[in-house]
Amino acid sequence: MMVESASETIRSAPSGQNGVGSLSGQTDGSSGGATGTTASGTGRDMTTGADSNGEMSPAELLHFQQQQALQVARQFLLQQASGLSSPGNNDSKQSASAVQVPVSVAMMSPQMLTPQQMQQILSPPQLQALLQQQQALMLQQLQEYYKKQQEQLHLQLLTQQQAGKPQPKEALGNKQLAFQQQLLQMQQLQQQHLLNLQRQGLVSLQPNQASGPLQTLPQAAVCPTDLPQLWKGEGAPGQPAEDSVKQEGLDLTGTAATATSFAAPPKVSPPLSHHTLPNGQPTVLTSRRDSSSHEETPGSHPLYGHGECKWPGCETLCEDLGQFIKHLNTEHALDDRSTAQCRVQMQVVQQLEIQLAKESERLQAMMAHLHMRPSEPKPFSQPLNPVPGSSSFSKVTVSAADSFPDGLVHPPTSAAAPVTPLRPPGLGSASLHGGGPARRRSSDKFCSPISSELAQNHEFYKNADVRPPFTYASLIRQAILETPDRQLTLNEIYNWFTRMFAYFRRNTATWKNAVRHNLSLHKCFVRVENVKGAVWTVDEQEYQKRRPPKMTGSPTLVKNMISGLSYGALNASYQAALAESSFPLLNSPGMLNPGSASSLLPLSHDDVGAPVEPLPSNGSSSPPRLSPPQYSHQVHVKEEPAEAEEDRQPGPPLGAPNPSASGPPEDRDLEEELPGEELS
């Protein structure tokens, strides 16, 4: 019971909150419940990391990455949507808050669109493009900022030297030396400290992030103002500059957070002050809001821009450069305060550096992941883990070949993602079957999809403690169909589950019970007495029979998008959509032009486009979808479902198109999955 209640809360949470905080809470993991429900539940299982203890890192990181990418994607969507329909409307508010916040800040708010949702809406190429853009920008911004900071520092030093001229050289020298030494020490300390923080940062950040850090962040201002605009790109309706001010938080999530963490009462002191905190902490972080300055005229002083002093926390207005210099020498001379500020600034820079490094790494990893294919000859390129034999399906799928139009040609980089092999489902393989977009509801229903999806993300599920978006029934079926003789003992099924999904390596009692329950409950699973016991087989016909009619989510979603695009609505529908589809980020290569809303439509049209996934080739994997009419029940062959199972004829079963038999109506569903429309 306890468990039950837990899961309930979890489930309800998303809906209740209008989808906003789905990611946050997350209780499930721990106990036996561990589950968040498959189809329905939403995918926040991912948060498993949060699941308390242990192994959060991989999942978490992954999650972060996804979040970031998604965030961008979301913005993109909003733009589009807004562009499509009502431009201005309610957007403004949201934009101010989470929506447009760049990267990490956004991450902090679990809100709205979830990964799954995004996936449904955006085509892989789109997402990739966005991703790329995002990364590029981020890097650029960071670098720029970093440069600037360095300049500032340098300048400061220089200035002081000049100022010091009049003074006796020795004094100056000493001072200078002391200063530098201090800086050095600081650096070292910072390094360590930062590293530590960094390590914990991600972890601590995730929870609670929603509000806390977010608020303080803006002041950290470590950021380049234009980011927002950039993000917005083309379509952004009317976004006043204010936004930019608000979202300054670049991605220093970690940074900011850390900073705030030690700056005791963070949010409190707004801009002003530069009083260093006792411990020499980043007060400045909070004070810096000069973000806007980007363009300093060549001739001018790096610390002087837009008629004001850019010294952290200063902002004194100066008519001209001369006056500024004067101001600089008087107000920001080499004294304790300035030194402290400088230190802080250094910290900022340091953090940014680290952040940059991190982001770079991430970028590399992402690029590597996304581009692997091109660079590598092999089809299924799953960079990380070479998969042993296990799945026959793995090869079937992915033909690779899809390169990204957008030019992200980046070096594959070994990149070692810190993370591990996890990879967001869908992300990689995307293309396979020619184009099928489709990310249909993950849940089983469409068996076919499952195999392809599995094939594609099989690595992911294998390593990530993420609940697969398929129903037990579909998984069981998949397991059975994957075997040569299409039959498995219960135990073998269990093994398949644990082998294929990291998720099923825990809470065994729960899912095993579910498996048994499903086997017994669904008519499509037939138990056959075998020599050495009983084995389970699949009655494909039965299985197909129970396929639900249409999919869901997406259409609605799309509709919303097109029409009102009210964020809320949109969000809601997404939520729904996503629940179904869970993970797979991008998938089909379908379209890439981000611009056309139209393209979005079809795509999300969800399920429709189920790709052709399982190539008929050997029929091993799943329903070889031939033409609509035929593919009916492959394996099935057995007209008499009952226990006639032995009919599970080894070889030919599947492929054999059974002319008559198939029930017309049901098959139709499958049709939907056919590549036909595809869309884009």
Add this chain to the structure above:
DNA sequence: ATATGCATAAACATTA
């Protein structure tokens, strides 16, 4: 508002 699909939990029954 109702029906359906699914996940879970759990009580039992059967079998090895």
Add this chain to the structure above:
DNA sequence: CTAATGTTTATGCATA
């Protein structure tokens, strides 16, 4: 008897 298997029933959610 115990553990693994199977069956069933019940509950709750989400969705159509």
